Amino acid sequence: MLKLKQYEAWFITGSQHLYGEETLKQVKAHSKKIAAVLSQSRQIPVKVKFKALLATPDEIVQFMRQANNSDKCIGLIAWMHTFSPAKMWINGLKILNKPMLHFHTQFNRDIPWSEIDMDFMNLNQSAHGGREFGFINSRMGVNRKVVVGHWQDEEPIAQIGIWTRVAAAWKDMQGMKVARFGDNMREVAVTEGNKVSAQIQFGYSVNGYGLGGLAKKVKAVSDKAIDQLVQSYHEEYELAKSLRKDGKKHNALREAARIEIGLRTFLEEGDFTAFTDTFENLHGLPQLPGLAVQRLMADGYGFGAEGDWKTAALVRSMKVMGAGLPGGNSFMEDYTYHFYPTRMRVLGAHMLEICPSIAAGKPSCEIHPLGIGGKADPVRLVFDSPAGPGLNASVVDMGNRFRLLVNTVDAVEPEERLPRLPVARVLWDAHPNLKTAAAAWILAGGAHHTCYSQSLTAEYLEDFAEIAGIEYVLIDKDTKLRQFKNELRWNEMYYRS
Ligand code: MN
Numbered sequence: 081m082l083k084l085k086q087y088e089a090w091f092i093t094g095s096q097h098l099y100g101e102e103t104l105k106q107v108k109a110h111s112k113k114i115a116a117v118l119s120q121s122r123q124i125p126v127k128v129k130f131k132a133l134l135a136t137p138d139e140i141v142q143f144m145r146q147a148n149n150s151d152k153c154i155g156l157i158a159w160m161h162t163f164s165p166a167k168m169w170i171n172g173l174k175i176l177n178k179p180m181l182h183f184h185t186q187f188n189r190d191i192p193w194s195e196i197d198m199d200f201m202n203l204n205q206s207a208h209g210g211r212e213f214g215f216i217n218s219r220m221g222v223n224r225k226v227v228v229g230h231w232q233d234e235e236p237i238a239q240i241g242i243w244t245r246v247a248a249a250w251k252d253m254q255g256m257k258v259a260r261f262g263d264n265m266r267e268v269a270v271t272e273g274n275k276v277s278a279q280i281q282f283g284y285s286v287n288g289y290g291l292g293g294l295a296k297k298v299k300a301v302s303d304k305a306i307d308q309l310v311q312s313y314h315e316e317y318e319l320a321k322s323l324r325k326d327g328k329k330h331n332a333l334r335e336a337a338r339i340e341i342g343l344r345t346f347l348e349e350g351d352f353t354a355f356t357d358t359f360e361n362l363h364g365l366p367q368l369p370g371l372a373v374q375r376l377m378a379d380g381y382g383f384g385a386e387g388d389w390k391t392a393a394l395v396r397s398m399k400v401m402g403a404g405l406p407g408g409n410s411f412m413e414d415y416t417y418h419f420y421p422t423r424m425r426v427l428g429a430h431m432l433e434i435c436p437s438i439a440a441g442k443p444s445c446e447i448h449p450l451g452i453g454g455k456a457d458p459v460r461l462v463f464d465s466p467a468g469p470g471l472n473a474s475v476v477d478m479g480n481r482f483r484l485l486v487n488t489v490d491a492v493e494p495e496e497r498l499p500r501l502p503v504a505r506v507l508w509d510a511h512p513n514l515k516t517a518a519a520a521w522i523l524a525g526g527a528h529h530t531c532y533s534q535s536l537t538a539e540y541l542e543d544f545a546e547i548a549g550i551e552y553v554l555i556d557k558d559t560k561l562r563q564f565k566n567e568l569r570w571n572e573m574y575y576r577s
Contacts, residue, residue, distance in 0.1 A: 094164030160209035262361025273477030295364025298342030354382030370432030407534030408437025
């Protein structure tokens with residue numbers, strides 16, 4: 081369900097008719113070449129298509145209309161090979177509703193010292209043409225990513241690749257449907273928020289569904305379908321003895337399979353790509369969905385526990401951004417601290433619902449009692465997550481705006497085995513250190529729920545915030561608390577103006 085090749089980034093080049101037709105021909109040929117290189121790059125997962133050389137106000141408006149209406153176009157990559165007087169762009173930029181990346185590149189990498197003449201100078205003018213374009217975008221408050229560098233250099237290509245993944249996630253988010261089974265966990269604040277504001281800002285809709293509708297789908301699952309799914313559980317996981325075919329609790333595994341199929345059917349029929357549930361409202365379901373949620377997340381669905389629809393939508397989007405990259409993305413919760421003086425760590429986990437896309441090795445499938453919810457013991461996948469770079473991201477509703485908060489981390493190997501802990505977990509070292517990271521996170525009002533990512537860097541989330549037009553706050557190796565507090569204060573002013 082996560083296919084990025086279906087999407088197109090449209091490459092456009094700005095120019096003007098001042099230089100004559102011969103120059104424009106060359107501009108076009110160069111543009112085609114650059115777009116082809118970007119399209120073929122393994123770092124860019126979408127198609128990059130050269131679409132237009134734009135040299136008049138009318139052409140620009142016409143083109144923007146076309147881009148806005150195209151279902152395949154996830155955004156524009158704009159290049160100013162020559163000078164393109166930017167008043168020509170005003171009416172087009174006024175109506176553009178797709179993300180934009182300004183690629184500030186030049187066709188020639190090097191100055192041809194012994195041959196350079198005024199013809200060369202007039203063709204390779206992006207150094208000043210890009211500034212004219214930058215001015216009008218800044219003057220009009222157009223959010224965009226600016227990438228600088230030669231088009232054959234891997235670094236800018238990687239930056240463009242990141243942006244295309246984010247633009248694809250943004251496209252996926254427009255019209256995304258988030259299903260909520262049950263409301264919010266009672267009295268919890270941070271998982272609440274304004275769903276109308278979210279739909280206006282992010283483009284996704286969040287609606288509630290009675291448990292009865294889901295229970296009906298779960299009940300209707302055939303024994304044959306359950307047999308087949310249970311068989312694949314046997315193949316994919318280390319099954320606990322009691323859950324195996326002749327085990328005492330094999331029926332609980334069958335119930336888990338029934339829930340998975342029923343839930344999947346409900347989501348597929350309703351065209352949902354993200355969902356929430358809550359242990360306080362499970363009427364008609366025998367156990368809290370654990371294994372089912374874990375497996376649906378692994379297939380690309382977004383999920384948030386306790387009714388957390390903001391995290392559910394974020395998890396889905398981050399899965400789209402990370403499609404095909406090594407490492408996974410999962411719903412996560414900061415659970416418990418290790419305050420050992422020289423090695424302070426966070427143990428991240430949830431009651432059940434951690435995505436096996438972040439697992440190290442083959443997960444073990446187990447059944448254990450759950451202290452809350454008053455339902456039958458839920459089946460779940462238990463695993464550790466490997467060491468390596470990662471991050472946690474959280475969207476919170478600040479009342480007048482949404483804030484995206486990111487903390488980079490290094491996942492580390494657990495210091496010892498955790499034989500009595502019946503849930504999937506990750507141990508991490510937060511940047512710059514736990515004391516600063518947790519204080520900053522708390523001052524920024526970040527939630528306990530996050531999306532934990534192994535595959536994405538902070539640059540993805542920054543691009544996402546830019547496209548969505550929301551506040552972005554990063555806690556990383558450079559974070560100093562005093563400066564961070566001021567950043568929050570200044571942002572407060574910005575968003576109140
Ligand atoms: Mn939770």
